[in-house]
Amino acid sequence: MSDELRAAVAAGVLGSEDQYRALLQSIVDVARAIFKAKASSILLLDEETDELVFEAAADEASEALIGKRFPSSTGIAGFVLVSRQPLVIEDVLTDPRFSRETAESTGFVPKGLMAVPLLHEERVLGVLEVLDRPSDTRFTLAEMELLGLFANQAAIALDLLQRARRAHEALRGDGELEVISRLAEKLEGRREEGAEGALRLLAELERLL
Amino acid sequence: MSEELPAWSLSAEAAESIALPEEWPGEVTREWAWGGATGGGARVCVLDSGVETDHPLVGQVQRSVALSIEGDEVIVEDNDTAGDLCGHGTACAGVIRSLAPDCELVSVRVLGAGYTGSGAVLLEGLRWAIEQGYDVINMSLSTTKQKFASLLHELADTAYFRRTMLVASAHNMPVESYPWRFSSVISVGSHEQEDPYAYYYNPAPPVEFFARGVDVEVAWNGGGRLVCTGNSFATPHIAGIAALVLSKHPELTPFQLKSLLYLTATNVGGGK
Numbered sequence: 162m163s164d165e166l167r168a169a170v171a172a173g174v175l176g177s178e179d180q181y182r183a184l185l186q187s188i189v190d191v192a193r194a195i196f197k198a199k200a201s202s203i204l205l206l207d208e209e210t211d212e213l214v215f216e217a218a219a220d221e222a223s224e225a226l227i228g229k230r231f232p233s234s235t236g237i238a239g240f241v242l243v244s245r246q247p248l249v250i251e252d253v254l255t256d257p258r259f260s261r262e263t264a265e266s267t268g269f270v271p272k273g274l275m276a277v278p279l280l281h282e283e284r285v286l287g288v289l290e291v292l293d294r295p296s297d298t299r300f301t302l303a304e305m306e307l308l309g310l311f312a313n314q315a316a317i318a319l320d321l322l323q324r325a326r327r328a329h330e331a332l333r334g335d336g337e338l339e340v341i342s343r344l345a346e347k348l349e350g351r352r353e354e355g356a357e358g359a360l361r362l363l364a365e366l367e368r369l370l
Numbered sequence: 371m372s373e374e375l376p377a378w379s380l381s382a383e384a385a386e387s388i389a390l391p392e393e394w395p396g397e398v399t400r401e402w403a404w405g406g407a408t409g410g411g412a413r414v415c416v417l418d419s420g421v422e423t424d425h426p427l428v429g430q431v432q433r434s435v436a437l438s439i440e441g442d443e444v445i446v447e448d449n450d451t452a453g454d455l456c457g458h459g460t461a462c463a464g465v466i467r468s469l470a471p472d473c474e475l476v477s478v479r480v481l482g483a484g485y486t487g488s489g490a491v492l493l494e495g496l497r498w499a500i501e502q503g504y505d506v507i508n509m510s511l512s513t514t515k516q517k518f519a520s521l522l523h524e525l526a527d528t529a530y531f532r533r534t535m536l537v538a539s540a541h542n543m544p545v546e547s548y549p550w551r552f553s554s555v556i557s558v559g560s561h562e563q564e565d566p567y568a569y570y571y572n573p574a575p576p577v578e579f580f581a582r583g584v585d586v587e588v589a590w591n592g593g594g595r596l597v598c599t600g601n602s603f604a605t606p607h608i609a610g611i612a613a614l615v616l617s618k619h620p621e622l623t624p625f626q627l628k629s630l631l632y633l634t635a636t637n638v639g640g641g642k
Binding site for chain 2: 234239246247248251252277280300301305309312313
């Protein structure tokens with residue numbers, strides 16, 4: 162089987178953008194709950210434009226955030242991305258250059274911020290942020306470790322999302338191969354109900370070819 | 371950086387000429403290591419996002435330089451007036467200043483121009499700082515890019531042999547990044563205590579020392595202050611103490627300085 166055909170079949174069963182988004186959403190939802198925080202979000206680095214893009218957010222204004230972009234050197238998230246060091250900051254409002262514009266454009270200006278780089282192998286894929294954990298408790302290194310564990314999970318999910326996007330991107334415009342991709346996707350989707358009929362039909366098709 | 375290459379041997383006559391200028395006491399104490407020192411004469415470089423000059427917690431910054439790369443050319447902007455593009459470098463400088471009030475502080479900005487190319491700028495910034503012969507370089511950053519590892523390793527060794535102590539943040543997460551993993555640098559992680567002079571030697575490296583890194587009140591942009599957590603802030607604690615030691619014992623090599631930090635660590639002989 163050629164690489165293109167293999168990619169077409171893989172793209173069909175790889176999972177859809179929606180499924181990976183759901184996984185990212187679940188990670189920020191859990192992160193927010195575990196840290197008892199007001200909000201949490203995942204930002205993906207778009208290397209082509211050198212921008213950070215909101216991919217998932219757990220807070221009141223989450224829907225509106227998705228897809229928002231800002232330069233990769235902006236604010237605390239930008240620093241975490243470039244330095245690859247996690248940072249925990251209490252009371253960011255006293256920092257006048259804390260990227261207030263960015264924060265305001267998201268409809269939420271935090272007081273405290275935990276930001277951690279999403280590292281996959283040697284690449285940095287983005288940043289996970291947890292905003293406004295309860296300020297009456299002292300931050301501990303155990304929390305830092307927990308944040309790292311979430312970051313690891315989020316990085317794996319982001320990597321899968323990017324792979325799926327690339328596979329679908331590669332197929333775009335290739336009508337013939339896309340049929341195979343869709344076929345693979347449908348077969349995968351019918352597993353539970355049984356796909357005997359469809360498989361028999363394909364066997365007939367194979368005989369004809 | 372090219373080095374002159376002498377023959378590496380020691381003749382009987384030469385052995386006398388390399389006697390140490392100052393003998394170490396039988397029991398090395400913190401009092402001997404930096405008692406009475408204020409950091410005067412020690413030159414400390416903060417390789418970071420820039421440093422805000424005249425911040426009340428930072429005071430005077432003797433020199434501010436910014437590095438960038440355009441095409442194949444490395445551009446060194448002396449008298450960089452952009453200050454600190456994030457606040458992080460100012461935070462590190464403030465911690466060093468709090469421990470070594472009279473040391474000379476130099477800012478080398480290698481961050482701020484966006485993500486792309488940041489690894490290469492970091493490398494060139496470090497190379498430039500080593501060429502200047504600073505006593506201590508504080509590096510609260512790292513790169514995960516494998517292609518920079520061998521070059522950074524070479525630079526870290528060059529610094530070590532030129533008597534420049536590179537103090538680098540370990541990663542807060544279990545990932546491979548550089549240069550903190552190299553044995554020619556001092557790598558620093560965080561402990562949770564509030565004492566800025568409490569530091570621990572780790573008998574199970576690669577992280578060699580732990581210093582204060584949780585809920586640290588640091589300087590931030592606009593003359594502000596923030597409470598921050600991260601190995602980024604533990605690192606300048608060790609850099610500051612190193613500056614104190616080197617201001618009192620400027621003849622020490624990085625090997626001797628590291629040994630001295632071990633002997634005076636809180637879990638070894640510290641507190642005496």
